[in-house]
Amino acid sequence: xxxxxxxxxxxxxxxxxxxxxxxxxxxxxxxxxxxxxxxxxxxxxxxxxxxxxxxxxxxxxxxxxxxxxxxxxxxxxxxxxxxxxxxxxxxxxxxxxxxxxxxxxxxxxxxxxxxxxxxxxxxxxxxxxxxxxxxxxxxxxxxxxxxxxxxxxxxxxxxxxxxxxxxxxxxxxxxxxxxxxxxxxxxxxxxxxxxxxxxxxxxxxxxxxxxxxxxxxxxxxxxxxxxxxxxxxxxxxxxxxxxxxxxxxxxxxxxxxxxxxxxxxxxxxxxxxxxxxxxxxxxxxxxxxxxxxxxxxxxxxxxxxxxxxxxxxxxxxxxxxxxxxxxxxxxxxxxxxxxxxxxxxxxxxxxxxxxxxxxxxxxxxxxxxxxxxxxxxxxxxxxxxxxxxxxxxxxxxxxxxxxxxxxxxxxxxxxxxxxxxxxxxxxxxxxxxxxxxxxxxxxxxxxxxxxxxxxxxxxxxxxxxxxxxxxxxxxxxxxxxxxxxxxxxxxxxxxxxxxxxxxxxxxxxxxxxxxxxxxxxxxxxxxxxxxxxxxxxxxxxxxxxxxxxxxxxxxxxxxxxxxxxxxxxxxxxxxxxxxxxxxxxxxxxxxxxxxxxxxxxxxxxxxxxxxxxxxxxxxxxxxxxxxxxxxxxxxxxxxxxxxxxxxxxxxxxxxxxxxxxxxxxxxxxxxxxxxxxxxxxxxxxxxxxxxxxxxxxxxxxxxxxxxxxxxxxxxxxxxxxxxxxxxxxxxxxxxxxxxxxxxxxxxxxxxxx
Numbered sequence: 057x058x059x060x061x062x063x064x065x066x067x068x069x070x071x072x073x074x075x076x077x078x079x080x081x082x083x084x085x086x087x088x089x090x091x092x093x094x095x096x097x098x099x100x101x102x103x104x105x106x107x108x109x110x111x112x113x114x115x116x117x118x119x120x121x122x123x124x125x126x127x128x129x130x131x132x133x134x135x136x137x138x139x140x141x142x143x144x145x146x147x148x149x150x151x152x153x154x155x156x157x158x159x160x161x162x163x164x165x166x167x168x169x170x171x172x173x174x175x176x177x178x179x180x181x182x183x184x185x186x187x188x189x190x191x192x193x194x195x196x197x198x199x200x201x202x203x204x205x206x207x208x209x210x211x212x213x214x215x216x217x218x219x220x221x222x223x224x225x226x227x228x229x230x231x232x233x234x235x236x237x238x239x240x241x242x243x244x245x246x247x248x249x250x251x252x253x254x255x256x257x258x259x260x261x262x263x264x265x266x267x268x269x270x271x272x273x274x275x276x277x278x279x280x281x282x283x284x285x286x287x288x289x290x291x292x293x294x295x296x297x298x299x300x301x302x303x304x305x306x307x308x309x310x311x312x313x314x315x316x317x318x319x320x321x322x323x324x325x326x327x328x329x330x331x332x333x334x335x336x337x338x339x340x341x342x343x344x345x346x347x348x349x350x351x352x353x354x355x356x357x358x359x360x361x362x363x364x365x366x367x368x369x370x371x372x373x374x375x376x377x378x379x380x381x382x383x384x385x386x387x388x389x390x391x392x393x394x395x396x397x398x399x400x401x402x403x404x405x406x407x408x409x410x411x412x413x414x415x416x417x418x419x420x421x422x423x424x425x426x427x428x429x430x431x432x433x434x435x436x437x438x439x440x441x442x443x444x445x446x447x448x449x450x451x452x453x454x455x456x457x458x459x460x461x462x463x464x465x466x467x468x469x470x471x472x473x474x475x476x477x478x479x480x481x482x483x484x485x486x487x488x489x490x491x492x493x494x495x496x497x498x499x500x501x502x503x504x505x506x507x508x509x510x511x512x513x514x515x516x517x518x519x520x521x522x523x524x525x526x527x528x529x530x531x532x533x534x535x536x537x538x539x540x541x542x543x544x545x546x547x548x549x550x551x552x553x554x555x556x557x558x559x560x561x562x563x564x565x566x567x568x569x570x571x572x573x574x575x576x577x578x579x580x581x582x583x584x585x586x587x588x589x590x591x592x593x594x595x596x597x598x599x600x601x602x603x604x605x606x607x608x609x610x611x612x613x614x615x616x617x618x619x620x621x622x623x624x625x626x627x628x629x630x631x632x633x634x635x636x637x638x639x640x641x642x643x644x645x646x647x648x649x650x651x652x653x654x655x656x657x658x659x660x661x662x663x664x665x666x667x668x669x670x671x672x673x674x675x676x677x678x679x680x681x682x683x684x685x686x687x688x689x690x691x692x693x694x695x696x697x698x699x700x701x702x703x704x705x706x707x708x709x710x711x712x713x714x715x716x717x718x719x720x721x722x723x724x725x726x727x728x729x730x731x732x733x734x735x736x737x738x739x740x741x742x743x744x745x746x747x748x749x750x751x752x753x754x755x756x757x758x759x760x761x762x763x764x765x766x767x768x769x770x771x772x773x774x775x776x777x778x779x780x781x782x783x784x785x786x787x788x789x790x791x792x793x794x795x796x797x798x799x800x801x802x803x804x805x806x807x808x809x
Contacts (some may be wrong), residue, residue: 091355093349094365094372097199102143102700106709108377109157110199110225111143112217114350114601115379116408116431117407118319120155121217121224122171122204123148126189129244140168140244143700147189148208150174151217152243153224153317154266158380159412168244172269173226173463177211177234185282185300188239201355201376202763209682216248218344221384222330226315227340236313239282240270240299250299253279259301260324265393267327273314273338278304283511314338322399326387332520333388354379357427360722361744361760369461369698371722371742373716375427378420381711382408382435394445402506403458405434407441414481415710418650421486422727422735423716426749427491433497436490439483440498443506482534484510488541491548493785504545507555509539515561529576530600540614541731565612569622574632575605595642595685602683603648606641610649612728616658626659633659637668641676644695645707650717651728654736658728662781663767663802666739669721670766672696673741682706723747724756727785733785737807739768739796752791758798765798768806781807 072210089268100106111122126149128142137158152169174188196207196214207217212231219225230236242249243262251261256275279291284298293299305313310692316338318331335343355372362368385408386392394400400407424432456517484507493501515535540562546554570577570585578586578599589596592605600608612619623629633655636642642649653672672695680690683706695704696718708714720726724740727733745756773776774792783794 058361076674077447080134090352091359091372091375092201092352095201095351095355095627096369096373096698097201097204097376098143098197098700099138099370099373099690099698100377100700100709101141102702104706105701106355106703106707106714107139107157108380108702108709109139109155110197111139111141111155111157112199112205112219112347113203113380114118114205114219114221114300114347116382116384116398116406117219117221118384119153119219119222119224119317120149120157120380121153121219121226121317122155122169122357123192123206123215124150124152124172124244126187129168131201139802146192148192148206149188149190149244150239150241151215151226153268153319154243156381156410158377158711159415164372170243170247170266171249171263171317171319172239172241172243173317174239174241175208175211175213175228175230176237177213177214177230177232179234182286183300184296185241185287186272186284188241200348201351203344204486209263213623215332216340218340218347220343220347222319222327222388223335223343224319225335225340225343226312226644228315230311230313230475235307235335236311237302238315239490240303241282248292248295248297249777250296253301253303253591259303260328262324265321267320267322267324269318269324269327269331271316271331272303272305274305276303277306288522301689314340320387321385321393322391326389326391330388336772338728339632348494351376354428357748358719359744359746360742361746362742364741365742366720368696368769370696370702371719373698374696374718375402375700377709377715378423378712381410381412382438383410385409389419395442396447398445400441400445402437402441405437406431407562408435408438409442411483412711415647415708416485416713416716417482417730418647418713419716419720419726420712420728423720425489425495425785426725426754428748429493429495429789432490433495436487436495437497439487440503442669443503481514482538484538485541485730488545489727489733491545492731492733493789500549504549509543511535511542511558511561514538515564515678528578528599529565530603530608531578531612532568533565533608536562536612537614537729537731539564539577544731564612566618566622570623574703575621576600576608576611576787577605593639595681597684601648602641602646604681606636607643607646607648609636610652610655613651614732616655620659626661629659630656630664640680641688642672643681644672644677645681645704645714646683647713650713651726652781654726654728657736657738657807661736661804662807664807665736665781666767666802669726669738670741673721674716679704683708716759724758725788734782735785735788736785737768737771737781737783737794740764740796747788749789752789754788754791754794755794755800756794758796760797760798761796764800767799769797769803770801770806771796779806 066234097110101109109122111120115119124140125142125145126147128145139155151173152172154170177393183569183744191209193209198205203218207214209685214229216227249263249265251259253259257272259270280287280298280302281290281293284295316335318327320330330733355375360371384406386402390401390409391399543558544561546558568576577588580586594602607685620629653668654665676692676694680686693704698772725735727735739757740756743758744759749753772795
């Protein structure tokens, strides 16, 4: 190499100093990404891959304002776009305010949008109002937490949406030459709508028990009603299915019109009050900024660090998805509709409703307990309200899952349910877990009788010489969980006789275990064994819901040591569990076996938990099963991705259950049995995770973590060696430092204490 002269070296060094200086300035000028910046609302919005939608909303808000796409939102067989949106669609039917995405099954119109606004400026025929379809330019479609925008191409209308807890705020920029118009209708659900103009700028109305007020920032110049057949020169419509109002406006210089909508479940006056409290003026940017801040404040309670940006995107988007449901149902003054058909006031807490506990109790509420315990506390109070106001309720078959057998709906008197589906199965388990985690602000004795009633109506007393006779092993196993919870509460409250009663019922699952084949099996009324498939990998749903006999083989979450003994001890149990995973029998797309990877921990092989959890989180794996049947061909793909098909096919997120599974597992934590406040440990996928529960700091650090160093070699907690593969809830919420040393080979001696 030619030696540089002194002058040349000076010039050379100056050049590098300039480059370094420029890079430093450039890097300093780049704002640090916040958790909200990683959220991609389009993840899990395509086809049958999660059923989310890119709606503008705030955490747990009543309003989810977003596009209802076409044809996905109207698919008759309910296979797609259960939230009213499919990323593959290039048309919309309007922008509606109430959705319930994330779950499959049931009638699609129970989930697709309610109270829709359709902007247009062309001169349409009457057929337009029957099915108001508009083209969107997909390249202009953009969303982030609390905001959505797109361009409608026929009339050149830029659509922008944001939201508050009870309000939807729209901004439309009309680029064409036609008259700006809006079609306000009930939306995809086809519900009857009542709506009338009450002033030049305002409308008010209702759809069922949903009340709304609509206000425009310019006066309406003409209003017509659509009665489902034709337009009528009338500014009012009463209880009309598929009806609505068409409002026209003068051409303005700015060509920008804003619309704000206030909602309530109690009255029109309350809807107006909610709108005035949250959206008093026309500051679209201010509301949008506030929505973004609310999301960032919520998401920032967990900080993940590492080099893989995609992992962070998936993580924070999943965390975002867990905050869609349940919905806030009280007005700004605390008033909410109860199951007793009376209005009540939630004092010093928010009242939430719209639950599906069978879907989400396993993962979401354990996540809430260490992330947003304040929300969990309010949920507990809300569930107390539901128990008390429902009266002497009995189980009602849930229309969304008629073959399930143990899906029930809590309804009040005369079947009244003011807030859509509230499936209650394992609601008492959510309450029990909250109680043992210190999230009760009232005496357990006040709700214990209701929880006891819930357990009793699920498991009727049926005995003969063998004891309890189970009709189905899936039901019996699940009812046993709830009875175990009641036993823990009974002994805590000093009710020893009730403890003995419920702990006996918690063991009824043993009557479904056939030791001759080592599977759970159904019995007839006389106690004899019912038929069992020659191939237990078959996914026929006879006696076991949404799964094969293999999937339900691990169904005793409350007494895993006893189940392990049924297999003949740890060695045999591990061998069978390895067979389950090695032969691709695990289904990541359904709830039944979500806990299965963590059972290696409880059987003394935590390195296998580390292996399989990481595979499910980050690597392509084979999936043979859909929700109800085998796939036509096995799928080899990643389960979690950062694309619109974010989940493996047929994987509903189910009120945030699957999102929360990802969040917990990515942090290296998983609670197998809610009600028992203990988390299984595994290797996180992030270099460091910091959680701030109860204003304490709990961190998990994985030293030397890499794509090859995926196994825990050793661990310490608060500076002391830790050789167990679990941690208590109390240890987390008190704060501390959990440190893992990572390596490329399993350490089979770690975590077996």
